[in-house]
């Protein structure tokens with residue numbers, strides 16, 4: 197074989213496609229019994245492929261990784277991701293927040309079409325082939341037929357990050373790369389919920405969406421929905437601030453972002469009379485049951501008057517840190533940029549390229565994750581193809 201790609205997620209499949217397009221015989225080895233399991237899971241709640249914005253705007257979402265990702269996303273950014281999906285027969289639409297989805301919403305039709313195209317291009321997919329390390333220059337696999345060693349001319353590793361291990365991305369590759377002297381940043385959950393030890397009264401709100409609230413953390417102000425769950429808070433709004441919270445910022449909620457503290461204080465200046473506190477707050481401030489419950493949970497004993505109004509505007513979330521990394525939508529950390537050259541080839545292991553979430557970048561949700569996975573997969577695949585050609 198000319199080229200080996202390990203990992204059949206979006207990054208690996210993109211690398212395989214580029215290698216095949218360059219006329220290479222490509223084998224994709226996947227540890228799981230089927231390809232793209234996390235990709236399919238991503239489609240369960242609506243496959244957000246990319247953000248409909250210019251590449252330079254999109255790049256800002258990758259924070260410190262915007263530098264190294266710059267040339268890669270300029271070659272394949274939001275517009276190219278949309279064209280790519282259309283090329284696979286998947287019409288896309290842009291939602292109100294600029295997020296782009298396939299009309300089918302899920303990943304399965306796209307993945308089916310993609311695998312079909314790769315098959316037509318001669319890409320060979322070998323499932324249940326788990327890479328377990330190097331044997332000399334060869335790549336050693338555990339397979340149902342026993343151990344196998346592959347000796348490709350070039351390899352692209354696209355093994356994913358360190359969350360949702362049951363879908364294949366278990367980061368078991370970390371010691372394998374470390375043993376070859378590849379420098380890695382520790383993994384941390386990105387786009388992950390916060391853990392809360394709720395009082396029993398909160399149980400009836402589990403599953404309730406919290407809407408129209410502003411989340412504040414580390415200078416960020418985000419107005420997006422999140423959900424109260426038995427384990428804490430999760431969902432888009434929380435994920436958006438999760439990096440700041442992970443890095444130690446206090447998380448605060450503004451339960452009435454459209455009104456000033458003074459306006460709220462005025463509403464609260466009326467005597468409570470015989471109303472319960474809950475009823476009175478509901479009537480005077482129009483807070484819905486879940487917002488009231490959060491106020492009671494973290495604000496009790498409730499102050500009065502202007503202090504209560506201030507609390508509604510600035511309610512500190514009493515949490516116990518982030519939920520475990522395995523629950524994260526994506527992970528920060530992985531192969532450091534210093535460990536690869538500008539082709540995404542490992543400096544310590546020439547001929548081996550890396551792509552996708554196993555590289556050290558993170559971004560908020562919004563389609564940025566898949567965009568960077570596809571773009572780095574394409575970049576690494578092209579560079580790997582060039583590497584074989586130049587050796588001929």
Ligand SMILES: Cc1cc2nc3c(=O)[nH]c(=O)nc-3n(C[C@H](O)[C@H](O)[C@H](O)COP(=O)(O)OP(=O)(O)OC[C@H]3O[C@@H](n4cnc5c(N)ncnc54)[C@H](O)[C@@H]3O)c2cc1C
Nearest residue numbers: 203205206207227238244327355356364365552553565566
């Ligand atoms: C619930 C959920 C929803 C999401 N929604 C979105 C979304 O809407 N938009 C978005 O942009 N992103 C979303 N994501 C994130 C996105 O799915 C990932 O960022 C993306 O799949 C990462 O692609 P990848 O190819 O780098 O890795 P992965 O998709 O993780 O693929 C890596 C592959 O490598 C295989 N592998 C690992 N180790 C080995 C080994 N030793 N040997 C052989 N094979 C191995 C794995 O089995 C896996 O198939 C979501 C994630 C989750 C969990």
